[in-house]
Amino acid sequence: MKRFLMISIILMMLLAGVTLVFGGGAKEAEKEAKEFIIFHYWTAGGEKEAIDELFKIFKANHPDVEILENPVAGGGGALMLAVLMGNLESGNPPDTFQDHQGNQQKAFIDAGYLESVNDLWEKTNFEARINPVWVKTLKFDGKVYSVPINAHRTNWLWHNIEILKDAGVRPPESYDELLAACKKIKAAKPDIWPLALGTREKVWSTYLYDMCLLTTGGADFYEKANTGRINFKTDPTFRKAMDRYAALIPYIYPFHATKSWDEAGALIKTGEAAMYWMGDWILGYYLAIGMEPEKDFSVSAMPKDIWMGHADTFPLAKGAPHPQLAKDWLEICTTTEGAKNFNLKKGSVTIINDVPPSVYPDPYRQRSAKDLASLRAVIDGYHGGMMTPAFGDDLMDILTQFLTDSDVDSAIKEIAASAERNKLKEACSWFWK
DSSP: OOOHHHHHHHHHHHHTTOOOOSSSSOHHHHHOOEEEEEOOOSTTTHHHHHHHHHHHHHHHTTTTOEEEEOOOTTTTHHHHHHHHHHHHHHTTOOOOEEEEEHHHHHHHHTOOOOOOOOOHHHHTTTTGGGGGGHHHHHHHHTOOOEEEOOOOOOOEEEEEEHHHOOOHHOOOOOHHHHHHHHHHHHHTTTTEEOOOOOOOOGGHHHHHHHHHHHHHHHHHHHHHHHTTTTTTTTTTHHHHHHHHHHHHGGGGGGGGGGGOOOHHHHHHHTTTEEEOOOOOOOHHHHHHHTTBBBBEEEEEEESSEEEEEOEEEEEETTTTHHHOOOOHHHHHHHHHHHHHHHHHHHSSSSSSSOOOGGSSSSHHHHHHHHHHHEEEEEEOTTEEETTTTHHHHHHHHHHHHHHHOOHHHHHHHHHHHHHHHHHOOOOOGGOOO
């Protein structure tokens, strides 16, 4: 009977997708198992090569450890987060996982899923080596729980050089210039869509929202809107931003729901679209598929006087099966070698300031690194954790519908209702302390 019971328990664990080494009962087996368990969603060109650079360093330090990665494809990480939450809620965490700062990370902290890594930050003098904007969105009640590996700039407008040149369009650096460029490209080349977009993962609908908020109201308004400190129903600047979003919709690639972020980026290569508002991970993708900077594509910052972006970060999971290996991984992320090797492949720049801009072979990252050190920096909305995950999930659905019907009144009403329902202002009060 006991043997039957044990077999039943094992079968239930297997059906739940959990292996014995992930469990909390067999501590000795966990100690002996030379494995490192990591969740991430870096599977596209540029992304995979980047994390492989970190794996190389980790394996050189731990040649006898097997890396058990659980890559779940999908830009923005929504699919991976769904899988990850199942593991965390059932008490079967990985050693570490890909995360962002701000409210995204705070949700894990509030749920008790993360351990503090203050000792590692102190050991590596990490806080003194990064822009204060990151500290503000990574430290909660005096504690930090993760190590960021990069700084992704998101206010980039990528473009096909030849298409813009043929249409007589200068690379836009403001919203007004962007809308004028869309009109001019569509008139000159009716078979080409001025703006690429892929919303197979709905998160990318929020990127044009970010752009419209930032270019309409500036950095201060942007931060207030994303943390619930405006009246969405009555604020005239917010309505203007949504009107501006609606004005762009006729110029957006119409089959965006069929495209992932990288497939949408490929429209610049094929010439089906002229411009693409996307974070600098698309640079890693372009380099991975053989596109040449300043020959096949280029980029402009919009607006040019603000650096907007976010960090990818690795936290220490509470109850990690192999906590020392997790700490070793996090320490690699603090090193100049790890940060440099990763970011050279990823398209981003290092979050630490002891890697010079000259290390990057393209002018875009050289500019991004310099701008991060000198310009006003803001964290982007949903992807960067400025807003809460609950509000962000609603926003994705609202904006996906908005891309179909362009109904500004309805979108504003629903965004306001979500902010109220999810207590956005209260939930984001930590940002203003």
